[in-house]
Amino acid sequence: MNLPSSGTVARVLLALYSSLLLACTSLPRINPDMVHSPIAPVQLDGAHGPLSDERSKAILDRLKASGMETNIFDLHLAIEEALVGSPLTAGNRVALLQDGPDTYAAMLKAIEAARDHINLETYIFDDDDVGQRFAAALIAKQRSGVQVNLIYDSVGTLRTSPAFFARLREAGVMLVEFNPVNPLTARTGWDVNQRDHRKLLIADGRVAILGGVNISGVYSAGSLGSSGKKPKNGELPWRDTDLRIEGPVVAELQKLFITTWVQQKGGTLVPRHYFPPLERKGSDVVRAIGGSPDEPYSQIYATLISALHSAQSEIWLTSAYFVPDPQLLDALKAAAARGVDVRLVVPSSTDSWLVFHAGRDCYTELLEAGVRLYERRDALLHVKAGVIDGVWSTVGSTNLDWRSFLHNQEVNVVVLGADFGARMRAAFLEDVKGSDEITLDDWQRRSVRARVSERIGRVWEYWL
Known part of the structure; x- marks a missing residue:
């Protein structure tokens, strides 16, 4: 989410949101019985297009054999295949x-290595030391003949000076301001409530980096327990997770970027090799999923709900902004009721007061259901990730809140397999180690002021 911290900006946006008499979009109702419906065998794509049924089955059998005792593949893959249009x-x-x-090191390395084009989509692009470093790298590549295309969100960059983007434009970088706050500059109809929250870098159509990190100096320090670097002036470090991906799935991420460019009327892209032949780079099975308020329902939301319904042993989720809708809340409680180990790592401090307290309003309900809650200390948690049964993992820009599922452009990937799942489990346990567990007894003793704050936050949950 990451709205700019300026009090004035926040009040202006809040007034805009509350004054817009917009119809409330609904979330899709995912029926858990759907996972038992007989559906055709799941087919995978490879470097050269769809794999044969036999090859697809062999890969899925290998994934099942390498995982823990679970039937998540049997229960989950078929329904996800039906819900989500992008291929595995x-x-x-x-x-x-x-x-x-x-x-940032991985992003700058990918930018430096690019020889044909760079596509960058981001919510925040600050005009600070980090932003200037990225701008200089992009301008240098543009001047060397590499075409740079940039999509940035209008709300996320409210604090960034127009001169910053003018410098990029003058160097030849093609720019799209997503849903401008100023209605006079809007190209596709004015809707300030729809935001582009994606963080996606694609270099030469071969390497993609995505996750939760914006381009801003607040991420300059690593969180305690990871890189060990401490921020200056006593500020909390930001804890985030991203992925670097090579292989055939990069083409699906490229499609998402270009679709947004076209929908925002960004003009004709300079001809480049946006879809080069992609070779096999590893053994990971991945699905790219884009979420957009222009679609009938959030495919990311549908995928998550189906995975929660299919979970057999573990649901471990980390979310910077946690404001669950009733169906998500029910899915977590139902999983705990059937014996699944459901754990959530959430922030102990935040850059959004309303979101922070709106999410806390459901803690009693979750704790009473047997869900374990942990608050990350010594860091501003900005992670959007999860691992289910040690074999189904997701990382991206999507928070577990109404805004991500209804109002934002988001991008996540799902990675299948025990090897990557083990890395995700290890990262989750490191966050748990750096967290304080919230018990039901402790939570029931919280102050009256905290309870009032939760109720105030919950009133605004749909718009946050």
Whole structure:
């Protein structure tokens, strides 16, 4: 989410949101019985297109054999295949990136290595030391003949000076301001409530980096327990997770970027090799999923709910902004009731007061159901990730809140397999180690002021 911290900006936006008499979009109702419906065998794509039924079955059998005792593949894959239009692709290599320093190093390396084009989509692009470093790298590549295309969100960049983007434009970088706050500059109809919350870098159509990190100096320090670097002036470090991906699934991420560019009327892209032949790079099976308020329902939401219904042993989720809708809340409680180990890591402090307290309003209900809650200390938690049964993992820009599922452009990937799942479980346990567990007894003793704050936050949950 990450709205700019300026009090004036926040009040203006809040007034805009409350004054817009917009119809409330609804979330899709996912029927858990759907997972038992007989559906055709799941087919995977590879570097050269769809794999044969036999090859697809062999890969899925290998994934099942390498995982823990679970039937998540039997229960989950078929329903996800029906809900989500993008294919499962084999032959990818996925690297887990922790925090801003690691992610920025990977992004800048990909930018430097680009020889044909760079597509960058981001919510925040600050005009600070980090933003200037990225701007200089992009301008240098543009001047060397590499075409740079940039989509940035209008609300997320409210604090960024127009001169910053003018410098990029003058260097030849093609720019799209997503849903401008100023209605006079809107190209596609004015809707300030719909935001582009994606963080996606694609270099040469071959390497993609995505997750939660914006381009801002607040991510300059690593969270305690990861890179060990401490921020200056006593500020809390930001804890985030991103992925670096190579392989056939990058083409699906490229499609998402270009679709947004076209929908925002960004003009004709400079001809480049946006879809080069992609070779097999590893053994990870990945699905790219884009969420958009222009679609009938959030495919990311539908995928998550179906995975929660299918979970057999573990649901471990980390969310920077946690404001669950009733169906998500019910899915978590139902999983705990059937004996699934449901754990959530959430922030102990935040940059959004309303979101923070709106999410806390449901803690009693979750704790009474047997869900375990942990608050991350010594860091501003900005992670959007989860691992289910040790074999189904997701990382992206999507928070577990109404805004991500209804109002934002988001992008996540699902990675299948025990090897990557083990890395996700290890990262989750590190966050648990750096957290304080909230018990029901302790929570019931919270102050009256905290309870009032929760109720106030909950009133605004749909718009947050």
